[in-house]
Amino acid sequence: MRILIVEDDELIAETLTTALTEQHYVVDVANNGKLGWDFASSLSYSLILLDVMLPELDGLSFCKQLRSQGDTTPILFMTAKDARTNLIRGLDAGADDYVTKPFDIEEILARVRALLRRGHAVLPPTLKWNDLELDPSTCVVSWQQQPLKLTPKEYSLLELLLRNPQRIYSSSALIDHLWALDTPPTEDTIRSHIKGLRHKLRKAGITADPIETVYGIGYRLRTPPNRLTLETQSSQAPTLNSPAFTSPPPVFPPSLEQPSPELSTSLQQGMSEIWQQSQPQLQARLTLLDQAIGALRQGRLDAELAEQASQQAHKLVGTLGMFGADAGSAIAQQVERTFQGGWAGDWLDQPRVLDRLESQVQTLRQTIEQLTLTLSQPSSSQPSSSQPSSSQPQQSPSLTFQQSIELEELVIPLPQHPETIAATVMVLDSDGSTLHALETLLQPWGFQVITCDRSEHLWAKLQEHSPQLLILDVDLPQSNGISLCQTLRNSQQWSSLPILFLTTRTDAETMHRGFAAGADDWVSKPFAGPELVTRILNRLERSRLLRSLAEIDPLTGVTNQRKVSEELTKFLALSERHNKPFCLALLEIAQLQDIQYYYGSAMGDQVLQRCGQLLKQTFRSEDLVGRWGNEEFVVGMYGTTVMGAMQRLLDAVQSLHDQVLVPEQSFPFEVTLNIGIATTPQDGQTLASLYQTAQQSLHQNRLSPRVRRHQEAPVNF
Amino acid sequence: MTASGPQPPRHILIIDDEMDIQAVARLALQTVAGWQVTTASSGAEGIAQAQQLQPDAILLDVMMPEVDGLSTLQQLYGNPQTRSIPVILMTAKTQLPGMENFSTLGIAAVITKPFKAMQLAQQIAQALAWKD
Numbered sequence: 001m002r003i004l005i006v007e008d009d010e011l012i013a014e015t016l017t018t019a020l021t022e023q024h025y026v027v028d029v030a031n032n033g034k035l036g037w038d039f040a041s042s043l044s045y046s047l048i049l050l051d052v053m054l055p056e057l058d059g060l061s062f063c064k065q066l067r068s069q070g071d072t073t074p075i076l077f078m079t080a081k082d083a084r085t086n087l088i089r090g091l092d093a094g095a096d097d098y099v100t101k102p103f104d105i106e107e108i109l110a111r112v113r114a115l116l117r118r119g120h121a122v123l124p125p126t127l128k129w130n131d132l133e134l135d136p137s138t139c140v141v142s143w144q145q146q147p148l149k150l151t152p153k154e155y156s157l158l159e160l161l162l163r164n165p166q167r168i169y170s171s172s173a174l175i176d177h178l179w180a181l182d183t184p185p186t187e188d189t190i191r192s193h194i195k196g197l198r199h200k201l202r203k204a205g206i207t208a209d210p211i212e213t214v215y216g217i218g219y220r221l222r223t224p225p226n227r228l229t230l231e232t233q234s235s236q237a238p239t240l241n242s243p244a245f246t247s248p249p250p251v252f253p254p255s256l257e258q259p260s261p262e263l264s265t266s267l268q269q270g271m272s273e274i275w276q277q278s279q280p281q282l283q284a285r286l287t288l289l290d291q292a293i294g295a296l297r298q299g300r301l302d303a304e305l306a307e308q309a310s311q312q313a314h315k316l317v318g319t320l321g322m323f324g325a326d327a328g329s330a331i332a333q334q335v336e337r338t339f340q341g342g343w344a345g346d347w348l349d350q351p352r353v354l355d356r357l358e359s360q361v362q363t364l365r366q367t368i369e370q371l372t373l374t375l376s377q378p379s380s381s382q383p384s385s386s387q388p389s390s391s392q393p394q395q396s397p398s399l400t401f402q403q404s405i406e407l408e409e410l411v412i413p414l415p416q417h418p419e420t421i422a423a424t425v426m427v428l429d430s431d432g433s434t435l436h437a438l439e440t441l442l443q444p445w446g447f448q449v450i451t452c453d454r455s456e457h458l459w460a461k462l463q464e465h466s467p468q469l470l471i472l473d474v475d476l477p478q479s480n481g482i483s484l485c486q487t488l489r490n491s492q493q494w495s496s497l498p499i500l501f502l503t504t505r506t507d508a509e510t511m512h513r514g515f516a517a518g519a520d521d522w523v524s525k526p527f528a529g530p531e532l533v534t535r536i537l538n539r540l541e542r543s544r545l546l547r548s549l550a551e552i553d554p555l556t557g558v559t560n561q562r563k564v565s566e567e568l569t570k571f572l573a574l575s576e577r578h579n580k581p582f583c584l585a586l587l588e589i590a591q592l593q594d595i596q597y598y599y600g601s602a603m604g605d606q607v608l609q610r611c612g613q614l615l616k617q618t619f620r621s622e623d624l625v626g627r628w629g630n631e632e633f634v635v636g637m638y639g640t641t642v643m644g645a646m647q648r649l650l651d652a653v654q655s656l657h658d659q660v661l662v663p664e665q666s667f668p669f670e671v672t673l674n675i676g677i678a679t680t681p682q683d684g685q686t687l688a689s690l691y692q693t694a695q696q697s698l699h700q701n702r703l704s705p706r707v708r709r710h711q712e713a714p715v716n717f
Numbered sequence: 718m719t720a721s722g723p724q725p726p727r728h729i730l731i732i733d734d735e736m737d738i739q740a741v742a743r744l745a746l747q748t749v750a751g752w753q754v755t756t757a758s759s760g761a762e763g764i765a766q767a768q769q770l771q772p773d774a775i776l777l778d779v780m781m782p783e784v785d786g787l788s789t790l791q792q793l794y795g796n797p798q799t800r801s802i803p804v805i806l807m808t809a810k811t812q813l814p815g816m817e818n819f820s821t822l823g824i825a826a827v828i829t830k831p832f833k834a835m836q837l838a839q840q841i842a843q844a845l846a847w848k849d
Contacts (some may be wrong), residue, residue: 041791045756069795170827218827267834270744314780315735317809321831322741329831 001116002026002177006036007051019105024139024156026178045073047115050085054081060093067094068147074115112135127162129210130224134162141482143204154197161221170218194219198516213515272375275323282368285312289361297354304393310339316364326534328367331360356386391560424541426450426467430459430477441529455479468540474510482517489518498539502527553627555605556612566628568636568687575638575680582643582680583637586694590672592631607671611656618652642679649675674702727752732763732789733778741834750838760789767799774845779808803845
């Protein structure tokens with residue numbers, strides 16, 4: 001539940017925020033009427049707490065304005081005790097209730113609960129789903145009268161779903177409702193909260209999962225078992241679900257699951273016509289992309305053209321995807337991102353990026369040509385999905401490409417740079433021909449495919465190959481894919497390995513069990529090649545992003561120790577192989593402990609943060625910068641001599657030194673860095689020996705500071 | 718409860734500035750589900766039609782030039798004549814994470830583009846809990 005407080009008195013706003021947050025509401029505060037208006041018109045709130053006397057836009061006008069737009073968000077007015085006229089005018093302006101200042105927090109909370117109930121007129125004071133009960137006044141959730149222990153977020157999730165039994169919430173909608181503006185989490189965080197909640201509900205003995213995953217859209221409250229019989233007696237049934245209960249007879253043709261021949265033919269004809277009509281537009285989009293690339297090659301691509309190119313690529317993503325060319329759609333998306341993100345950075349000029357862009361646009365052009373060819377042919381094929389497509393004669397018969405009207409099987413452009421997506425994918429499937437087909441399909445994309453046909457070999461093979469993704473079948477001879485998935489999730493080593501089910505089982509119950517066991521994605525057999533590849537790529541991209549988060553030291557923004565030592569070791573091997581020098585520098589913030597002691601740990605953190613930023617700015621992107629210990633940073637420089645390295649280090653030391661820190665109520669101080677350096681091959685070829693030498697050199701420098709102080713204009717921060 | 722008897726087919730209003738997407742969505746909903754479909758190429762046109770035709774649901778593209786999807790949505794919800802019509806937003810998959818500013822405006826669902834013609838009607842019906 002999201003609540004907006006519009007109040008210019010900071011103390012009151014803060015007290016309210018604390019009290020409401022304790023009750024697990026998400027609270028936004030606006031300290032003037034205009035800001036409050038902006039909040040209210042861009043986000044949806046369950047309730048607004050509104051002060052009457054406000055700068056910019058007063059409470060009465062706020063209220064009138066909101067109501068005149070037809071907005072019925074409940075408003076609780078806050079007014080001074082003696083201002084009776086204000087109160088009456090407030091209610092006339094459309095407020096729902098009022099409290100007088102100074103107020104009792106308990107009273108406000110009770111009124112908030114009352115108003116939230118009123119918003120959904122028929123909901124009882126406690127929210128119920130079968131024997132699951134949530135009491136908003138005590139924040140207690142119980143199942144058959146046994147209280148459950150939920151985290152605040154799990155509680156809020158459940159409350160939101162129970163309060164809005166009709167609505168589907170996408171992950172981003174959940175973020176909007178349940179997280180404050182400054183700390184939005186990722187979709188994966190949402191998934192794990194949902195997972196945690198489901199787990200606890202299951203553990204409490206609830207057999208039917210109250211949360212339904214609407215695949216590809218979001219989550220919603222499942223219709224409780226026996227709900228109809230339960231609720232026909234209660235007063236809530238008609239209002240809760242009236243559109244469904246009064247629904248007209250089905251207009252879905254019964255053939256929706258298995259499209260009838262006539263239907264798919266007419267749809268295909270229609271699609272073909274639309275495709276023909278959109279040809280000029282598609283060609284114009286390609287031409288614009290060509291222009292942008294040409295301009296880029298000549299170094300005169302401006303922001304406007306880059307923006308246009310990105311937009312056109314964006315439209316191609318939609319169109320190609322809609323006509324079934326998923327792989328082409330994915331490529332268009334890469335082009336979109338390149339133009340979108342690359343404009344700001346100078347890396348766009350690099351020939352490698354240019355070449356890739358060109359070949360991507362070329363692939364798009366081919367994709368469009370191929371689609372035109374296929375779509376213009378009268379459909380002669382049987383619309384049965386069990387027949388192998390005639391356009392894929394080389395495939396083994398068991399890998400039946402889905403012959404759908406979406407034409408997905410028709411276009412499989414190969415990637416131009418397979419080396420960029422190299423990843424190890426492991427497949428566990430008892431069917432040898434599926435394994436073979438997957439090998440054939442995935443290898444051209446640069447995947448190393450490890451096949452495994454017996455589940456008892458799985459663990460040994462996982463250890464041996466450390467795959468980045470696992471494809472599992474549900475039905476295995478000796479075991480069950482879902483319980484395997486569960487076991488993997490519970491193991492420490494494989495708990496975050498992306499797992500994709502590839503199976504003939506498509507019933508909701510099995511899919512549900514798979515996702516509950518921790519599956520990341522679900523693809524049904526017979527599968528469409530491009531779809532599978534796209535899904536694998538998406539999955540890998542996500543897990544890479546997550547991993548990169550785990551590799552960064554959150555305070556300083558540089559690589560953490562584990563990651564940087566891994567990288568350093570890699571580069572050391574490279575330096576030995578290519579006979580290139582490699583320098584390792586150690587930087588220590590002098591007297592960090594004293595700073596933390598005298599000025600507080602927050603100031604210590606600020607110093608560390610600033611230092612991390614500076615190091616990142618000072619060194620080249622190919623240098624390795626990492627945080628090593630509390631006050632220590634390391635920098636690895638490949639192909640650089642000691643002299644060159646020293647110069648860059650001194651620059652960093654100097655810029656840090658130039659910054660004067662002014663702690664509150666104290667004297668400004670400056671930060672000094674002690675540095676030590678070591679290089680290959682003189683100081684050894686291993687990380688340990690380099691580190692040791694660098695540390696010794698640092699100790700010496702500590703005694704005789706190498707860097708003299710230069711007084712320049714101080715920069716405060 | 719409404720009177721029993723045959724009901725007119727569902728009526729969907731599609732607001733999208735891209736002609737090909739408009740065309741495919743229209744085709745998909747008409748052919749697959751048998752629904753009645755009206756299309757509008759701009760937010761302003763969409764709002765006018767929603768007011769006049771009172772469709773059962775509105776399928777609204779987020780990214781449109783001039784009056785974009787969001788302001789259209791706000792205007793639809795701000796108008797007493799259109800505020801009770803459920804709205805489904807269509808957005809590119811890549812834009813989902815950036816949606817925190819508007820996906821809470823009371824919309825019924827989000828459908829990501831590219832969508833599949835075969836599944837569009839089903840997704841809409843599912844999102845609105847239409848049992849038909």
